[in-house]
Amino acid sequence: MGHYIGLSDAEFKSALLKWRKPRDDFETLAITETIDPGTFSANSLVTPIVTSSVFILHGPAAKQQEHKGYHYGRCGNPTRNVFESAMARLDGAKHALAFSSGVAAISAVVQILSQGDHIIYVQCTNGDSDWLFRHKWKNFGIQVEFIYTCDPESIVRLIRPSTKMVWLETPANPTLALVDIGAVSSAVHSVRKDILITVDNTFMTPVLQRPLELGADVGIYSCTKYLCGHADVTMGCLTFNSDELFKKFQENQICMGVAHFLENHECVLKVIHPGLKSHPDHELALKQQYGHSGMVAFFVKGGLNEGNAFLDALKIFQRAPSLGSDVSLASLPSTASHSWLPEDERLKLGITENLVRLSVGLESADKLIQDLDQALYKALPPHIPNGFS
Numbered sequence: 001m002g003h004y005i006g007l008s009d010a011e012f013k014s015a016l017l018k019w020r021k022p023r024d025d026f027e028t029l030a031i032t033e034t035i036d037p038g039t040f041s042a043n044s045l046v047t048p049i050v051t052s053s054v055f056i057l058h059g060p061a062a063k064q065q066e067h068k069g070y071h072y073g074r075c076g077n078p079t080r081n082v083f084e085s086a087m088a089r090l091d092g093a094k095h096a097l098a099f100s101s102g103v104a105a106i107s108a109v110v111q112i113l114s115q116g117d118h119i120i121y122v123q124c125t126n127g128d129s130d131w132l133f134r135h136k137w138k139n140f141g142i143q144v145e146f147i148y149t150c151d152p153e154s155i156v157r158l159i160r161p162s163t164k165m166v167w168l169e170t171p172a173n174p175t176l177a178l179v180d181i182g183a184v185s186s187a188v189h190s191v192r193k194d195i196l197i198t199v200d201n202t203f204m205t206p207v208l209q210r211p212l213e214l215g216a217d218v219g220i221y222s223c224t225k226y227l228c229g230h231a232d233v234t235m236g237c238l239t240f241n242s243d244e245l246f247k248k249f250q251e252n253q254i255c256m257g258v259a260h261f262l263e264n265h266e267c268v269l270k271v272i273h274p275g276l277k278s279h280p281d282h283e284l285a286l287k288q289q290y291g292h293s294g295m296v297a298f299f300v301k302g303g304l305n306e307g308n309a310f311l312d313a314l315k316i317f318q319r320a321p322s323l324g325s326d327v328s329l330a331s332l333p334s335t336a337s338h339s340w341l342p343e344d345e346r347l348k349l350g351i352t353e354n355l356v357r358l359s360v361g362l363e364s365a366d367k368l369i370q371d372l373d374q375a376l377y378k379a380l381p382p383h384i385p386n387g388f389s
């Protein structure tokens, strides 16, 4: 195992001891499904996918109440309910609700607010959320206030009588900045208990971080990413009083190997990953997470041309605008997910044109490292003057 993360066995064991201690029964919870035997008739081992959008009523005509718990697909579906109860169980939540996408789940949270309500939005976040909060909610009279620090005291100072939510995403996309969920939750709740702390936990999934355990009120997931992990599902989910799905420890082992490799590469200016000691919130990651995600950001030497040349030269990493899939993906946030942000806002967040975002998948670490290495040297050939300045 140690070899994946570039550590000796002894170093790896001592690193494991530092992590937030996992719940003993987590693996069992992740595997055990709560199927009501009456719901599916054939006793199948794996949950059947029910595609029917309508369910037959029995009893006297037109009495919708007399059904087996399901009558219309949008209101409830047996497969969806199994997924939701699995999510609730894993995130330590009382409830989980599935949505048609991450954005639909985010919208459902904001839609409980009314005109004049105030949201404190802690930067930075994934491109879709950022766009919604910057441009969309104001059409409904919701006031979104952006803050560029995660410091709990600064967040508390922005609280007004109309404040209803504090919106967090940690690690943030694509800067991988961390927010101390526990510190922000307790600071805000000590002022007003009814302010909802919402945490977009898409990068981590309940396997690696469980916001409700740390004091947050709502966990938000784009299941399209790590929760699905195969890039063949679009789905979102909310957990309140907690929830989750599964991505393996193996993944962050692989990812850390890649991050260490990049940190020592002469074509790379700087690597950002909460698993690296150089990350400003490395200790916070150990305190509040159970592991790391496969998201890695780094600054390639040079600018947009070098960034593009690097992406074009990759052979295993695919250039695709998503993350959290079994296949490794790479993107330049300044020209993709965050391209619509005004330049000054982008730069304030540290999203420069040479910032590369990697979503490390399940391929072998050695092969991924070889791919990064050849692409970096192709983009920044050593003989080009100033190539390594």
Ligand SMILES: *Cc1c(COP(=O)(O)O)cnc(C)c1O
Pocket (backbone or CB within 6 Å): 101, 102, 103, 104, 126, 128, 129, 169, 173, 200, 202, 203, 221, 222, 223, 224, 225, 234, 235, 236, 323
């Ligand atoms: C992709 C993403 C979303 C949006 O989810 P969709 O499933 O694409 O609607 C929200 N939050 C984060 C952190 C994401 O990466």
